[in-house]
Amino acid sequence: MSKIVMITGGSSGIGLCTAAALREKGCKVYELSRRDSEVPGITHLKCDITDEEQVKAAVAQVMAENGRIDILINNAGFGISGAVEFTETEDARRLFDVNFFGMVRMNRAVLPIMRQQGGGRIINLSSVAAPVPIPFQTYYSAGKAAVNSYTMALSNEVKPFGITVTAVMPGDIKTGFTAARQKSIVGDEVYGGRISRSVAGMEKDEQTGMDPAKAGEFIAKVALSAGHKPLRTIGFNYRCAVFLTKILPARWLNGLIGMIYAK
Numbered sequence: 587m588s589k590i591v592m593i594t595g596g597s598s599g600i601g602l603c604t605a606a607a608l609r610e611k612g613c614k615v616y617e618l619s620r621r622d623s624e625v626p627g628i629t630h631l632k633c634d635i636t637d638e639e640q641v642k643a644a645v646a647q648v649m650a651e652n653g654r655i656d657i658l659i660n661n662a663g664f665g666i667s668g669a670v671e672f673t674e675t676e677d678a679r680r681l682f683d684v685n686f687f688g689m690v691r692m693n694r695a696v697l698p699i700m701r702q703q704g705g706g707r708i709i710n711l712s713s714v715a716a717p718v719p720i721p722f723q724t725y726y727s728a729g730k731a732a733v734n735s736y737t738m739a740l741s742n743e744v745k746p747f748g749i750t751v752t753a754v755m756p757g758d759i760k761t762g763f764t765a766a767r768q769k770s771i772v773g774d775e776v777y778g779g780r781i782s783r784s785v786a787g788m789e790k791d792e793q794t795g796m797d798p799a800k801a802g803e804f805i806a807k808v809a810l811s812a813g814h815k816p817l818r819t820i821g822f823n824y825r826c827a828v829f830l831t832k833i834l835p836a837r838w839l840n841g842l843i844g845m846i847y848a849k
Contacts, residue, residue: 722848
C-alpha cells in the first residue's frame with residue numbers, strides 16, 4: 587500500500603526534490619505551498635501554513651481522499667539576515683510564524699489523525715545553523731534551534747502512539763533559498779562591514795553546496811525508515827561539525843564560529 591505523504595514548501599528546492607524522491611519510491615505525495623505548481627505525479631494543494639484554516643482544509647482534503655496520513659514533512663521556510671540591533675521585531679516574528687509556528691500548525695492538525703490510526707512519521711526540517719548559531723543570521727538559527735528542541739520533546743510525547751518525530755539538519759545546499767533570503771545591511775558601516783561580509787561568505791558556501799537532489803534523497807530515506815533518531819544531519823562534514831558542538835567548550839565553539847562568520 588502506498589504511503590500517503592504531505593510536504594510543505596514542496597514546490598521548489600529541497601522540498602520539491604524530497605517530494606520527487608518519495609514519488610519515485612511509490613508514495614502518494616501531496617505538496618503544500620502558496621505558489622502554483624504542476625509536477626507530474628505530485629498533487630499540489632495551495633496552502634499558506636500561517637493560516638490555520640488553510641492548514642485544516644488541506645489536511646481534511648487529504649483525509650477525504652485517502653482516509654489516512656502516513657508521513658508529514660515540514661519543509662516550508664525562509665531566511666532573513668542582518669544585525670539583531672537593526673532587525674525589526676515584526677520581521678523576526680514573521681520568520682518564526684513560518685519556520686516554527688507553521689510547523690506547529692501542521693503537526694497539531696495531523697497528530698490526532700496519526701494517533702487514532704496507530705502511527706505515523708513526522709519530519710521537521712531544521713539546519714546545522716541550529717547547533718552552530720550564525721551571527722547576522724541570528725533569528726534563522728534561533729528558529730531552527732527551537733525546531734530541534736520542539737522535535738525532541740514532541741518525540742517523547744507521542745512515542746506511545748507509534749508516532750516518530752525527527753528533525754533533519756541540512757548544511758549548505760545549492761537552492762533558490764539563497765536568492766530568496768531577505769537581506770538587510772542596515773548598520774553595516776557601524777559594524778565595520780561585517781554584516782555584508784558574513785552574509786556574502788555564507789551565500790558563497792550555499793551556492794557551492796550540496797545538490798538538493800541528494801538532500802531530498804536523504805530526507806526521503808529518513809521519512810521511510812524505521813529509525814527513531816530525533817536529530818539527523820545531512821552529509822559527513824556537517825555530522826563532524828555537529829559532533830564538535832557537543833565536545834567543544836561553548837567559549838571555544840563560539841570563538842571559532844566568530845572567526846568564520848563575524849570577522
